[in-house]
Amino acid sequence: MANKKTLSRNAAIGLVLVLLGVQIFTQCNKKNQQQTPSEQPTPGSNGASNATGTIHLEMGIPTGGDGEPAYLLKRKQYALSYNGTKNVPNWVSSNLNASYFGDTERKQGQFMPDPDLPPQFYKVRHQDYSNTGFDRGHMVRSEERTASREDNDATFYTTNLLPQYHDLNAGPWLRLEEFCQFLSVRKKKELYIICGGIFPKNYQTIGKRNNVAVPSHCFKIIVVLESGQKVNDVNENTTVLAAIMPNVEGIKSEQWRQYQTTVDEIEQRTGYDFLTAVPKKIQDAIESRKSTSLAMAQ
Numbered sequence: 001m002a003n004k005k006t007l008s009r010n011a012a013i014g015l016v017l018v019l020l021g022v023q024i025f026t027q028c029n030k031k032n033q034q035q036t037p038s039e040q041p042t043p044g045s046n047g048a049s050n051a052t053g054t055i056h057l058e059m060g061i062p063t064g065g066d067g068e069p070a071y072l073l074k075r076k077q078y079a080l081s082y083n084g085t086k087n088v089p090n091w092v093s094s095n096l097n098a099s100y101f102g103d104t105e106r107k108q109g110q111f112m113p114d115p116d117l118p119p120q121f122y123k124v125r126h127q128d129y130s131n132t133g134f135d136r137g138h139m140v141r142s143e144e145r146t147a148s149r150e151d152n153d154a155t156f157y158t159t160n161l162l163p164q165y166h167d168l169n170a171g172p173w174l175r176l177e178e179f180c181q182f183l184s185v186r187k188k189k190e191l192y193i194i195c196g197g198i199f200p201k202n203y204q205t206i207g208k209r210n211n212v213a214v215p216s217h218c219f220k221i222i223v224v225l226e227s228g229q230k231v232n233d234v235n236e237n238t239t240v241l242a243a244i245m246p247n248v249e250g251i252k253s254e255q256w257r258q259y260q261t262t263v264d265e266i267e268q269r270t271g272y273d274f275l276t277a278v279p280k281k282i283q284d285a286i287e288s289r290k291s292t293s294l295a296m297a298q
């Protein structure tokens, strides 16, 4: 039944796929790129309906950045922008609610090179972090993907890592992660999280090829909505938590709230515009203030 109609339809589908590929490769450095939240699956169903990972970009693809080669990587468990010069993610974006938590045990063994990176990107290995003094700092936390073996394993790709000092990783960074777990599991909130690193001009590097960049700070943005809510539910009163924490030793006993800041501050220090799918007027409101109400809830 390969008539003219189906042939041209197949050609059209092929063209769309090629264009999609081109768009992914040129994601880096595009200004004002808007994410259309058209094919969003339902949040709360972290499984099969979210095979493409689009739910993790519900708040929009961040625009701007440092201009270095970047690759937009989407998978079922999270989405990220990978930096081909620094060999770390520029940002990692993820949806979180109670359904992502299960009883799958933490993956045993090594972190894995990411098979979904294109060949021109260096694939960071577990050993690049060995004996460097830095932790392999998860961006999407292992505990936040425990509904299935596959989900948890996906947090162990090295594209989901930043070099973090242990005192940050096991200190205020962990406490903010625990607060996210409290909000999603106990308070049944719908969270949209974006996190990553901030890099000075002369950043430190680690690794066998000395090509893995060490951030001076790590940032985290958390949009707090009610269960099942999406970007269209964000308004000027939406709780947005933001933090910038120094990647240093000696802060293990600090509280995360000490590092609370505004999204505006993170945007200024990273060069990214975040929450790009939120109307500009609402962005202006929620990005310029520190939400306090929920921060007191713990």
Ligand code: MN
Pocket (backbone or CB within 6 Å): 137, 138, 169, 170, 174
């Ligand atoms: Mn960690």
Ligand code: MN
Pocket (backbone or CB within 6 Å): 267, 273, 274, 275, 276, 283, 287
């Ligand atoms: Mn913004």
